[in-house]
Every structure is written in structure tokens, then in C-alpha cells.
Amino acid sequence: MLPQQFDYVAPVTVEEAVQALSATPNARFLAGSFNLLIDIKTRRVAPPLLVDLRKIPALHGIERTASGLRIGSMTTLSQLLEDEEIRGTYVALAEALEKTGDPQIRNQDAIGGHLEYASPSSDISAALVALGASIDVTGPNGSRAIPADDFFTGLRQTALAPGELITAVTLPAGPARSAYEKLKHPAHLGAICGVAVALWLDGDQVARCRLAVTGATDHAQRLPAAEAALTGWPLVEPRIAEAAAHAADGLTGISDLQFSADYRLHMIGVLLRRALVHLRAA
């Protein structure tokens, strides 16, 4: 199907982009275009104007900061995957990136577009929640930072206000160990269920941990019951089993025609266990 006609602009600053978007009702930012063009072609959306973000230098690149890492929102998933520090320090993110789609998808997708789309089967969203990332945005009313924990709010829903542009993702100092386990959907490659784990250790004790799920629930979120089961204990089999058994407590699962909510919720425990066993061995 051919897309409906639309106008196109490619500004070079964040301010121009935000302005251009606000000036035209229903206009959309364009990043890697994978989701947006499909939605336009299948008539799910019909934006009169696309504001292409690719020409804005401020949105590109990865910067080291005093506290961690700042990732421009137009950085592609492939660029992230090539980054030494991400591979070395933010292992859960690197593993989630590696397991996202295929090279063609990763070469084109920008982290900002990915996050705004807030697909329930997104891999990196769980990793970003576990790693305690925050999302920097700029809108008609100024700039703010939204913790990843609060960014995803529902099925394809985010905390972004109308007109807000994702400018960057910032990562705090990395955890001692982290990992991402995924069960891949055979048709669309996204996560049927994905679990990201970040552990801060004190000797062999888990001093602090952040666990997050994607795929099984309508948006990426923490696993508080499992976190409580691990915190303050060494990473031993009974604690791992306890965490896995309670991983899905209080969560509502989502389903599609192939994979039921029951199945997906059960997978949270399975994958959490796999990630923890793997980290213990590491």
C-alpha cells in the first residue's frame, strides 16, 4: 500500500525540531523509520508532516560523563553495540542489543525512536530499566529527565508529553554484573519475554539489584518481589529459586495468538533463573 502524502522537514537543531513539530498538529518525528513508515503504510497513522531528526548533530554520538554515559537519541543500535564501554560495563544492554532484530534493523534503528515506540516486545527497554537509565527530553515547555522506571507507562504508552523530543539516554555508573536473557518470538523476533538483571555486590552478597522484564507484560518494568528475594543474600541456589518463584508476583501478562499470558509470566521466572545462574558462574 502506498503511504498517504506528507510534508517533510529536516532541521539541524533540537529547538527547530521541537518547534516544527508543535506548529503542525499530528506531525511526527522520524528516526530510523522502521516503525513509523510501517504505521503510515498500513494507515494506522497519517501524519501531515515528518520532522526528520537525522541532520541534528546534537542528537548523535556517545559521550562519557562524570557519572556515566550520555547517548544521543539518534545513535543507532549498531553504534551502541560497537561501543567498548557498553560492551564492558553495561553488559545487559549489550546483550539486549545483540539480540535485537538483525543487523539491518540495528543499523537503522535509533535508540530514541525505539524508546518512543515503546513496543511491549522491545529488548533494550528492560536493560535500560535494570541499569537505571534516564531519558532526557526537550519539549515546548523546556527540558527534563525521566527515569526509565517511570518512562514506560502502558501498552505503547510513555511518560512523554505531547511535542516532547527524546534528546538522550543517560546511564549511571555500571553495576558489578549484568545480563539479559531473551525468549525470541519466532515470527517478529522481538521478546516473548525478556529479563534484564543488574547486580551490585558487596563481597559475595547482593547489596542491591535491579531486575526488569519486557515482553511478558505490556511495558518494561521492575520485578520488586524478586529483587526483595535477592537483596542482602549471597547469590545461592535457594535464593535464586525463591526469586524465580516470585518473579511474576503481582504482574499482569499479555498474550498473542501463539503465546498465552500464563506462559509468558511463567517465562519470567525461567529467564530470571537462567540469567542469575549465568551471572553466578561468571
Place this chain on the structure above:
Amino acid sequence: MSRNGQLHIGKNIRRIDALGKVTGETPYPGDIDLEGQLWMKLRFSDRAHARVVALDTSAAEALPGVVRIFTAADVPNNEYGLVTKDQPVLCGPGSRNPDGEIVRCYADCIAVVVAESEAIAAEACRLIQVTYEDLPAVFDPEEAMRPDAPQLMPRYPGNIIARYRIRHGDVESAWAQADVIVEGTYQTGYQEHAYLQPEAGLGYIDEQGRVTVLVAGQWTHEDQEQICHALDLPPEQVRVIYPAIGGAFGGREDMSVQIVLALAAHALQRPVKIIWSREESILYHHKRHPITIKTRWGATRAGKVVAVEAEVIGDAGPYAYTSPKVLGNANLMVTGPYEIPNVRVDTYAVATNNIPTGAFRGFGAPQGCFAAEGQMNRLAEALGMDPIRLRELNTIREGSILSVGTPLPKGVSMPQVIEACARESFWTRGPDGRWEHPPLPQPENPALRRGIGFACGYKNIGYSFGFPEQNWATVELYGGSEIEQVIVRQGGAEVGQGAHTVFVQMAAEAVGVPLERVQLITHDTAETQTAGSASASRLTFMAGNAIKGAAERALELWRNEERPAKATFQYRPPKTTPYDPMTGKSEPNFAYGYVAQAVEVEVDIELGFVRVLRVISANDVGHAINPAMIQGQIEGAVVQALGYAVMENLISEQGRIRNPHLSTYLIPTVLDVPIEVKSVILEYADPIGPWGARGMAEMPFIPLAPAIAAAVHDATGVWIDKLPLTPDRVVAALREQGVGLF
């Protein structure tokens, strides 16, 4: 020269259609256009069961570019169907046939729109206003059998489209001899044919004024017959031609676009074209039958099966299609390839408001086999006996009496096929004659468990139960002192299986000329006589015998100096007979093919994914006319059956298919194909097959699902009796039995 001094058969001759297909030059129905052609789109039902009380086509007709809208009133004889003409061509007011205004499923068609472009036709379809009066619907076959269920059609009282009984021996008293009894309820799902080429066609008037339909089907003359019936035209005025056919698997046995294309071309005297989308193809052509089988098997301690009881209930959808035949076959197959002295089977093809079901590779045998082999594998476990040994003790052999009270046709090779499969896979015969297999190496990852499974089966070649069976061929020899050209007229459909190459090989062999001298004329009712369908694994057998017969007669004329020498031959195999309604006594078939399969699977006991690692498929093909193509059929059938067993999950809710796309109805891709598929080709000649050949294309589909279920049991200790074994189902079953790491 091959083994028996043959020139062309038994050889891997390159397919005559290969080059055109791989280069894209060969046209399929959707690729063909004619000048001045119009486009057709069909408006289907929006209800599972309703009376169409009014149809308003005025807005659609007013759309610029709309040429004509056909409704029920325009169909001269508004009924069609392969075994029973029980379905309206178009449902709606004004039908000349009784109850023609009732839709009984979502696949019923209401109107045909013909327009200047496909987009206009589609838009006009949407503009047609249909007023329905809903009727009570029934979607569960067991509910449909209850006395208070809504009745779908007066001709099927109690919603029973067909029922069969087998009463053999004395089952009641036989239970007393059984030391071990196993019971099970086996459920199989729908399967979509998912052929590469969705339905398409072109209707036009040919140079002789005949209504002509270019389409992909499985039997030109049957399509012609059904068009003639619905349009009330004599056969001379209707012509059916098949260009290349993009797969069929039974899914093109029933009509899709044939009748409506003929109707429109005839009325408008202009070419009319239609191409279905993948979604339309999945929504509107029939599927493999979901069948529920409740069954009970008893055996002596020594391993002899003494009694079997089974109830077989198949969901037919509202119309017969080939259901009476498919369930007839399941009725026979549900006791497996075993000689069992006491058998009672009750089989029902039940009308519901779901999508119609019909022919699909295996034709009722895969469902019957799933239950029979599931029971055999459970018996082996209950008896503590090797599954190969148990089969050896019970297998049909030369002279065995079937459940229908008559002996099998000669040439029974089931024991040899079982033995070959066991030897070529995991088993060896120990010094004491017992079968044994070494323990399977297990992966280090404790979540991954490997297991092996075995199953076997058999299936008829050619039509069963008294259905008239024939195939016509003509051989024409041209030349002077030597035969320079051979023209073979043979209508058998090349659905991708390689039939036409085999026809040419057999013709060249029979006449004794190089392959290049043979030219095949086919796929055209104006040029050939009936061949019967490309189904029931019958074409090599039937067309081979017909070609051989015609060639022998033509050669005789040639020797008598006739130039050209032309002979036509009709091959008719030995007669079969229908089931006796009370006892099932019959001579159901004239030939069979035999198959056994062993598989190795790896189950992720946490994620529930079943990976099929290795399949060893032993098939008695009688005589391999073209071994490479047989290997292709085995590998293709294995992959298709793997999809059936572990992936393909067509979901129907209230008669509506929920996943009519290949993104939501998952079929195997290259990543799902086993690491190894070993084709073991056995050649025990069929006494009446051409050069001893048997049909084989369905057989490697049949035992795979029960072999996989047995391997999953071997890996996990859990039996799962419902197909497909999706991850969801496997995890639920394992958790119920407490299997898993967490």
C-alpha cells in the same frame, strides 16, 4: 542403463519444468493477463450462520468502473461440491436452489463484483449492504451431535454428514484376554495448506467460443464438471486449463475461483481476472480436519493386540467437501497398520459452522495414525517392550485380514519397512533377536533433553471405497522408419511434485526412445481426457499404467506400419467397495504404500520448544522412478508434518479464523528444518503398479507427528495427545506433571 535394463526410469532425470520455474519464466495463473480484462473481487459472509434477507448492491453499482455484480439469482444452478453438491455458489435472495439464501460459515460467498480495476472491485465489495437474520450456530462437533443442537441442513439430519461403523470380531469378550489396556483421547488441529501460490485465475471466451478458465487446480475435468453443473452448460462449452500450479496438497481439490470466473466470463463475454491475497486464501479455502479420537487398546502380556475400540469425530464445517472420504479413511487408519482380531470403530463427519475441511496430504491418515501410534507407543511402555518389537508382533503382512474383514491387496511390505527404519535409525538387533538402542547422549544444559520416537503407517494409493477410479492416456508415435516424436496426452496435474517429469520418463521407457523425443500435452480439458486428481498418492501409479497401456497399443500399431500410430488407453484398477453400513465390511483399496519413521528431538523443558533434530524416513515406493524427486517428497512431507506436529496452530473462534496471515500462523522456515532427514527408499514392487511403482507422496507425512510425540515422551516422560505441540502446550503439560527445573 539402470538396474533392470531400464533406460529412463530409476534415474535422477532433471525435472522438465525446472528451468522455467527457477528462472521465473513459467507463468502461474496470476501472471497471465489478457487484453481488455476486468478484475473480480468476492464478497464473503460476515456471519457464521445467518439468512441473508436483503442485499443492496446499488451503492456498489453506482461506483464508476463497476461493470457488473453477480448474486445468487444469477447462478443458473446454485450448488456445487466435490462429493455432494451441497454448497451454494453464492448465498443470498433469489437463489434458484432451496436454502440458497443461508450462509453457514464465513467462507460462504455472497456476491461477485467485476470492475475495471482490482481497487474498484474491492471498494465496491465494501459498499454492498448485506442484511442478515442470525441463525443459531454451532462450533463444536460434539455439541453439534446433540439432539437439541441447531440443525444446519435438512440433508444432514443430526448434523451427521457421514458415519461409519466397523464391527470386527468380538470386542466385548476380547477385553478379557487383554492383560494391559491403554486408553487415550487424541486431538488434532486444523492445518492450512500454505501453498506458495494463493488462488488466482482468469476466465475468458476462447477462439472456439468456449467458456475457459485458466486456474490452478488438481483435476481439470472435475473443475470442468462443477462449472458445467453450476452454469448449466454442456462440457463442450466449458474448458479448463492449468498453467503452472504453485502447490496444492489437497487444498485445490475443491472449487475456489473456478465457478465464479466462468460465471462472469460467460455473462460478460470478456476476460475476467482474480488474485486472492494470502489472507483470502487462508480465510476461504478448506483446511485439514480437526479430529478427536477416543480410543482404547488391549494387549496380552506377550504383546499381541487383541482388541481396539475407537470413536472418531471430525469437524467437517457445514459442507461435505471430501469429508465423507477423509473420515472414511480415518475410520480405517485409526487401528494402524496392524492385524487386530477384534475391532469396533464409530466414525462421524459432523457439520458445524466452522470453516469447511477437506483434502490435505494424508487425507485422514495422519489423524488416525496419531491415535493408533500413540496407543502403540503407550502399550510398549506399559508392557515394558521395545516399540519395534511390539510392532513386529502385530504388523500387517502378506495375507493379513484388515479390520474391514478382507485381506490386504498383495505386496504388503510393512514388516520390511519397520525393520529397515529401525536399522537405519537408532536400533540394532541384539544376539537374542531383541531390538535395542544405546542410550542417547544428553546435552550438558540440563534444560535440554533429547529423546527418540518411532511410528509407522500405511495409506491407500488411488481412490477408495468404490469411488470410480480411472486414468486415460493417449500416445501418438510419429516418424518413418524410426520413431522421431512421441506425443503423450495425459491430464494429470503437476502440482509441484514432479508428475510431468515422471510421465515423460515412463513414456520414453515404454516406447523405448530418448527422453527428448517425448512431448507431453496436458492440463487442458480440450486436449486430454480425464486423469483423475493429483491426490491420494495416485498419479505415478494411475498415469503410469495408462501411459504404459497406451504405449504398448501404439507400438503394436506402429509395428503394423500405421503412421502416425495413435492409441488411447483407459487404465482401471481392481474395483473397491464401500463400507457395509453396519459392519464396515469392504474391500476399501486396491494398493497401499508403507512408511516408518524414527525421530530424535530436543525439548527445552523450560521453554517448551521442541526441536526436531533428525528424521529417518523409510518408505516403500515399489520402484523409484526418479529417486531424487522421491527424496524431495520425503523431505517436503517431513517438514510439512513437522509444522503440523509442533508449530501450525490455526485458531478458530466462533467459526472465525483469527490468524489468517503467515506472521501469525507460523509454518516451518529453514531454521526449523531438522539437521538431518534421511530418506530410506525401499523398493518392494507393487504387483499391479507400473514397473512395480507405488504412490508415495503422502506417506512420509503420516507417522511423523506420533513419532515426535513419542520422542517428546522419551525426553520428558510426559505424553501430550493434542496437536500441535506448541511451546505453550508443552510447558503446561510438563508443569502439570512437575517436570522442569523450576
